[in-house]
Amino acid sequence: MERSRRSFLKLVGISTLGLGTLSAVDLLDKVDLRAQGFGPDPKALQGERWALVVDVEKLDEETTRKAIEACHLVHNVPHYEDYEEEIKWIWTDTYEHAFPGQEYDYLAEEVEERPFLLLCNHCSNPPCCRVCPTQATWQREDGVVMMDQHRCIGCRYCMAACPFGARSFNWKDPRTTYFKDKEPPNPRYPTRTKGVVEKCNLCAERLAEGSMPACVEAVKDTKAIVFGDLEDPHSEVRELLHEHFAIRRKPELGTSPNVYYIV
Amino acid sequence: MLETALKGSKKYWLLLLILFGIHGAGATAFLYQLNKGLTVTGMSRDVSWGIYIAQFTFLVGVAASAVMVVLPYYLHNVKEFGKITILGEFLAVAAVNMCLLFILVDLGKPMRALNVILHPTPNSILFWDMVVLNGYLFLNIVIGWVVLSAERKQVPPPTWIKPVIYLSIPWAVSIHTVTAFLYAGLPGRHFWLTAIMAARFLGSAFAAGPALLIILCLIVRKVSKFDPGREAIQKVANIVLYAMIISIFFVLLELFTAFYSQVPGHMHGFVYDFVGLHGHGNLVPWTWAFAIMAVVATLMLLCPPLRKNETTLAIACLLVFFSLWIEKGITLVITGFIPNPLETITEYVPTLPELAITAGVWATGFLILTVLYKIAVSIKEEVGA
Numbered sequence: 285m286e287r288s289r290r291s292f293l294k295l296v297g298i299s300t301l302g303l304g305t306l307s308a309v310d311l312l313d314k315v316d317l318r319a320q321g322f323g324p325d326p327k328a329l330q331g332e333r334w335a336l337v338v339d340v341e342k343l344d345e346e347t348t349r350k351a352i353e354a355c356h357l358v359h360n361v362p363h364y365e366d367y368e369e370e371i372k373w374i375w376t377d378t379y380e381h382a383f384p385g386q387e388y389d390y391l392a393e394e395v396e397e398r399p400f401l402l403l404c405n406h407c408s409n410p411p412c413c414r415v416c417p418t419q420a421t422w423q424r425e426d427g428v429v430m431m432d433q434h435r436c437i438g439c440r441y442c443m444a445a446c447p448f449g450a451r452s453f454n455w456k457d458p459r460t461t462y463f464k465d466k467e468p469p470n471p472r473y474p475t476r477t478k479g480v481v482e483k484c485n486l487c488a489e490r491l492a493e494g495s496m497p498a499c500v501e502a503v504k505d506t507k508a509i510v511f512g513d514l515e516d517p518h519s520e521v522r523e524l525l526h527e528h529f530a531i532r533r534k535p536e537l538g539t540s541p542n543v544y545y546i547v
Numbered sequence: 548m549l550e551t552a553l554k555g556s557k558k559y560w561l562l563l564l565i566l567f568g569i570h571g572a573g574a575t576a577f578l579y580q581l582n583k584g585l586t587v588t589g590m591s592r593d594v595s596w597g598i599y600i601a602q603f604t605f606l607v608g609v610a611a612s613a614v615m616v617v618l619p620y621y622l623h624n625v626k627e628f629g630k631i632t633i634l635g636e637f638l639a640v641a642a643v644n645m646c647l648l649f650i651l652v653d654l655g656k657p658m659r660a661l662n663v664i665l666h667p668t669p670n671s672i673l674f675w676d677m678v679v680l681n682g683y684l685f686l687n688i689v690i691g692w693v694v695l696s697a698e699r700k701q702v703p704p705p706t707w708i709k710p711v712i713y714l715s716i717p718w719a720v721s722i723h724t725v726t727a728f729l730y731a732g733l734p735g736r737h738f739w740l741t742a743i744m745a746a747r748f749l750g751s752a753f754a755a756g757p758a759l760l761i762i763l764c765l766i767v768r769k770v771s772k773f774d775p776g777r778e779a780i781q782k783v784a785n786i787v788l789y790a791m792i793i794s795i796f797f798v799l800l801e802l803f804t805a806f807y808s809q810v811p812g813h814m815h816g817f818v819y820d821f822v823g824l825h826g827h828g829n830l831v832p833w834t835w836a837f838a839i840m841a842v843v844a845t846l847m848l849l850c851p852p853l854r855k856n857e858t859t860l861a862i863a864c865l866l867v868f869f870s871l872w873i874e875k876g877i878t879l880v881i882t883g884f885i886p887n888p889l890e891t892i893t894e895y896v897p898t899l900p901e902l903a904i905t906a907g908v909w910a911t912g913f914l915i916l917t918v919l920y921k922i923a924v925s926i927k928e929e930v931g932a
Binding site (some may be wrong): 367368369370377380381382384385411414415416417418419420435436437438439440441443444445446447448449452453454455456457478479480481534537538539 | 583584585586588590591592593595596650653654655656657659660662663665666668670671672673674677729732733734735736811812883884887888889890891893
């Protein structure tokens with residue numbers, strides 16, 4: 285009875301395994317390995333509508349470079365030479381390109397040549413989130429426009445919808461190209477794969493630990509970029525907006541950008 | 548009925564072999580793209596949709612071939628169309644298949660395409676486009692198959708198919724409307740942000756789809772014993788003519804609004820298309836080719852002797868088809884990205900692998916079309932229609 289002997293042995297094997305597992309569970313029970321519960325870090329920054337106020341006069345070339353570098357290092361943003369494939373979370377451009385339609389022939393030279401720091405506006409009414417067919421990009425309750433690179437199908441509809449050019453697509457695989465021979469600078473932040481969209485996440489991972497966004501932190505002694513909650517009347521951003529005249533990019537489109545520029 | 552596709556002349560098999568070869572070349576290029584990423588295409592961070600999405604947009608229009616014969620036949624009892632509704636429906640099936648393939652090859656992560664169903668998002672127009680395109684594909688397969696089977700058995704089609712056919716008529720309108728909405732609802736893309744976008748899509752679709760249908764009818768008559776009928780072809784030609792005039796009129800409306808208002812954002816795209824902008828003008832020859840072919844085709848169709856002569860009619864239909872292919876399948880989509888949101892210009896030129904994949908998808912569509920037409924024509928020959 286070959287077959288029944290085999291099934292008998294199988295049964296014995298499985299039972300032994302089961303008993304073993306049971307005793308292992310018993311052992312674990314004694315050390316009390318129950319889930320501790322997982323909640324947000326008590327230090328996490330809380331806000332209702334995060335905003336950035338950029339004081340353009342305080343941003344010279346050196347300061348903008350510091351802010352950009354800090355962001356791109358902390359998020360492992362590859363630096364491709366080819367403009368067409370460029371990935372950028374934060375970058376500079378001229379007034380004419382940052383505020384198209386607002387330029388005029390006799391614009392002060394100083395404004396014309398000054399670098400304007402550009403990044404995702406974390407719009408209150410974001411068209412990118414409206415068009416995404418998989419909710420891979422969505423808006424958090426505190427206003428941060430997030431991006432899930434694990435859900436993104438790479439249709440690039442959000443890139444067509446963003447009126448600020450704030451979104452980049454991984455045309456090639458950063459892991460096998462840019463980071464092929466060098467370690468990504470920040471091991472705590474994931475690199476991306478080819479075929480997904482990425483952009484500034486307002487340092488959601490840093491806010492969760494109670495830190496300011498990396499660009500703000502990098503230039504904090506100059507106070508050139510200030511971060512805060514627009515819904516909080518005593519916040520620094522509100523005070524700045526109360527005292528200075530500021531402009532936003534393309535407000536006429538109704539996306540309600542949350543990055544302000546004091547000019 | 549599938550068995551009729553399995554026996555055919557040498558020429559039939561040769562055609563299938565050629566199409567299959569192009570399909571294979573495209574599939575190989577697609578594997579290369581899958582491996583390297585979309586970096587192998589000519590698309591960029593500024594022009595983030597290229598020839599794939601443009602072909603998809605054009606082919607949604609070709610799928611209108613079905614409704615333009617189904618509507619007159621079933622709602623207005625235009626008897627001449629009875630013989631060719633199946634050709635319109637099967638052309639729509641092939642066109643929608645190409646649409647779906649073009650979207651798939653454009654995705655950065657095609658293996659995640661089903662996320663659209665896993666995380667349904669009603670506020671996304673792309674979600675609705677997926678719904679209407681697949682629905683239209685399903686409707687045309689079912690209608691075509693059921694009606695053709697009944698014809699083979701020489702019995703009237705089952706009564707339950709009537710409501711399905713009626714449903715397919717507004718459904719056809721929905722595929723063009725929803726596809727136009729993909730573009731017409733985006734803030735900051737002035738070239739697309741126009742309320743007549745859906746109307747333009749319908750206009751050009753009702754010209755391009757039936758124009759290709761006429762050419763296919765003429766080919767079918769030449770290579771088989773089935774005659775789609777001179778009267779039917781003439782009636783479709785009238786539809787092409789009216790739709791073409793409306794399409795040109797809509798483009799003129801856009802030009803008036805842009806250039807009389809003088810709003811820079813509204814003018815930029817058309818300036819880029821027709822004369823070039825800041826020294827960039829890749830699409831200028833294409834745009835003029837569109838304009839000239841569209842006008843010549845319309846004049847030819849307007850002239851009764853040229854319309855009634857089937858040789859000149861075929862030439863006019865080819866002109867209609869290729870002019871609208873340029874308009875929807877090249878310029879409309881690409882110009883939307885030029886200039887970019889920061890008003891700088893990056894031009895777009897498709898690469899070889901991209902063109903190979905594009906040819907591969909077209910070949911796949913025509914492979915489907917050839918097999919479906921073979922079935923339809925064999926049955927028509929069998930019953931002596």
